[in-house]
Amino acid sequence: MKTLFSAGWSRTRCSLRAGGIALALAAGALVACQSKSPEEDLIQQARPAGSWLATLRWTGEQWNANSVPKSFVKSTVAEARKDLDNVSDAAGKSKARPEARLPLLQLMKDSKAAGDALAGAARKGDRPGVARQVAQLAALQARFSAWQASAKQKQEGGAQ
Amino acid sequence: MAMKALKDLTDDLELARDVLDKQVVDRDEIKMGRVDGLVLELRDGKPPRIDSIEMGGVVLAERIHPRLARWVDGWRRRLKVRKTAVYRVPWSAVQEITPYHIKVDVAALETPAFDWERWLRDHVIAHIPAAAKGGAQE
């Protein structure tokens, strides 16, 4: 009686383990198929930067429209900075070609500067200043999209 | 005759299964713990009979693994709050068995089952202000 019970138990465990291994293999295979070039990796790692540029721009617009307080602009800029720093780090360490990663590094530097300027203008209550940074952020967004497109092209060009 | 003994046995085991893990309340229906274990009395030629119910963390741990029980008991000795590891209530003290609980003729507050409850009330709750609820005064 007792052995029967334990045999049944171990069989369940065995099949559970087999299922786990199969699953891990399947996941591994999927990841292997998705293995990317350094440029593609960098584009993916830079994704939050584009979203943060849009966030900062809109935060500036909302502040000028009296819809968010100064403290929100300040803390949003601080949060954005963390992710922008991460993207800078990724670009620094990336094995992508210099034509792809150096412009991104510069772009991140300019974005952080624009963020700081936005927070500074909001702190001083300087509406025209905030409007200028909003325009600056819109330009940075355009540069970021252009960078994404060119990095993609470079990667395709490199592959040929 | 043998058939009857077998029937008594299954009845008793059924009872044991039904009672194990049930909520235990004292004579004032204060919840005092659960039937963590049962002591069965084995009798020659007669079906076993429930001798007493057991309450205590060590009894529970014993059901998982004896080593866990030793570990839990080690902590009990070190903390010195609960005096006895296993609190036994004789089956004769059972007053009623309902689908929800089993009522025993003791006063929970004075039993080892309430050692921790008492200790926490006197050493922790007593030092926290505002321990009376607004609604309780109505």
Added chain:
Amino acid sequence: MNMKKAATLALGILTSVGGFFDVGNIATSTQAGAVYRLQLLWPLVFGTVLMIFLVEMSGRFAAATRQALPDAIRTHLGFTAWLFPFIILSLVHFLVLGAEIGGICFALHLITGLPVPFWALPVSVLLWLFLWRSTFGAIENSSSLLGLITLAFVVAAWKHHPPVGQILAGVVPTLPHHDPTRYWFMAVSLIGAAITPYVFYFYSSGAVEDEWDESYVGVNRAVSVIGMGFGSVIALAAIVVSAVVLAPRGIQVDDYHQAALVLTEAFPFWGFVLFAAAMGIACLGAAVEVSLSMAYTTAQTFGWNWGENLDPREDARFSLTYTGAILASALLILFGVDPLKLTLLTMAVNAAVLPFIAIPFLLLMNDRKLLGEHANGWLSNTVTVVTLALALVLAVVSIPLMIVGGS
């Protein structure tokens, strides 16, 4: 229907609106809308159907047997069978409570500008004091009425005139156009946010505290369908608002600051305050329920005296359980764990552990000796088993992929 039942019905619906919509919905709905617009409405609808059935079952069980779930599971399935699900459930309680406290702290951060960890201790002390001093009825009354502020999401969605055709299309599952790993992981998180296990334990223990009997079976059904349905509509509205407001601007929700902007377009000036208030109150209501659920589950598992209507002096172990849980969870926020990341992790864990939580529960619901005519019928069993299996497959496939694939 007498007055007491009518009041129970109204209150129950309000409470479950608050019980459904919490930090998990705010995080997952705004994220899904920002990235996939209206394509991910279906996991929420799917999760809501399962949630309605499970909540209805837990209330029916309490009404028919006058026993709360953890109590009955220990009694009927035994300590050894319950121990593992109980440990998992306690862990989930701890994470969810941390995420809810994080949500309250973030709402206060929005309004005051003070950093999130600063609020961890004041919030937990306030939450604790509320539980320590209040009776069960008072908790129900206050959290339910305040919870109505979350309807701001529905009003905002309405004001944006969303494309109805696309909304209906989003209710049908479709394959993603990009980032499949992220898509499926978000689908799992949305389901995890809809089915929050603490609700079953809280709701059935609450029904026992309110002394429900068999005559409440009908009220219970109405409460679960209407209450969970309403809650789900709010979460759906959050997806819609985020799809209309954030997605076109290219804003994704990698941080709660980005989610905080979803209402500003519909309500200039007030949108920001409304978001903070809705988030703070939804999370506070949920934090109250999670803390109590933790205490109910632990006390019932070990047979301690329990009840939110008793003085802490009469149920020291019960009261100190929620006290400890609140403190431990607040530490997560105090030490700077990111509230959004904590929430997303918790929602995925929620979906993954669902079977452990639901299987003991389903076994009990089919016990005719216990429930008699109120035992589960084929409809409840089929719907829960099928949806549970689907949720499990989704979770088991997408979570490892997300971990291995990164991003």
